[in-house]
Amino acid sequence: QVQLVESGGGMVQPGDSLRLSCVASPRTDEMYGMAWFRQAPGNEREFVAGISRGGTKTKYADSVEGRFTISRESHRNTVHLQMGSLTAEDTAVYYCAAAPVLPGAVKTDVLPYQYWGRGIQVNVSS
Numbered sequence: 001q002v003q004l005v006e007s008g009g010g011m012v013q014p015g016d017s018l019r020l021s022c023v024a025s026p027r028t029d030e031m032y033g034m035a036w037f038r039q040a041p042g043n044e045r046e047f048v049a050g051i052s053r054g055g056t057k058t059k060y061a062d063s064v065e066g067r068f069t070i071s072r073e074s075h076r077n078t079v080h081l082q083m084g085s086l087t088a089e090d091t092a093v094y095y096c097a098a099a100p101v102l103p104g105a106v107k108t109d110v111l112p113y114q115y116w117g118r119g120i121q122v123n124v125s126s
Contacts, residue, residue, distance in 0.1 A: 002026070002115040004096045009120035012086055016124070020081040022096030022117060027077045033101040034079045035113065036070065038092035038122075045095070049081060050106040059106040063089070086124045093119040 008020040020036065035050035048068065050059045055072035069082040079096065097113035107113070 002032070002098050004098060004115055004117035006094065006096050006117045006120040009094065009122050011123040011125065013126055014087055014124055016086050017082070017084045018086060018122060020083070020094055020096075020120065020122070022079045022081075024077045024079070024096075024098060024115075031100055032098040032115075033106055034070075034072065035097050035099070035107070036079075036081045037095045037097055037110065037113075038090075039095070039119075040092040043092075045110055047108040047110075048094070050108060051079065052104050052106050053101065054103060057104050057106050059108060061108075083122075086122075088124050090122065091124045092122060094122055095119045 003025050005023050012018050033052050036048040037045050038048050039045040048061050049070035051070045051072050067085045071080045096117040098115040099107050099112040
């Protein structure tokens with residue numbers, strides 16, 4: 001069983017930046033791809049950003065391309081999501097997830113992800 005713990009959420013104003021972190025235990029970087037999803041009230045859970053097992057491949061949702069950056073710290077078994085130019089549409093609960101995948105693969109669908117964090121709230125409001 002892989003445990004994922006998110007941190008770094010909170011309330012910010014439009015245009016601000018925020019950095020989310022996810023710590024996985026035990027180590028997952030040699031077997032799992034990692035991703036961030038988000039879910040707003042009344043909406044389906046949607047893919048935000050993903051990174052491959054080795055950290056060399058990334059994918060982003062069109063809505064966050066150019067604003068968000070996902071990165072992986074293999075030695076700390078930690079994944080980050082740097083979010084910039086935040087808008088009210090980014091308000092959601094953000095979830096860290098892990099999926100057993102082939103090297104270089106980044107999955108964008110919910111189904112492949114076996115392990116999930118409890119989620120962390122991000123509020124973007126004036």
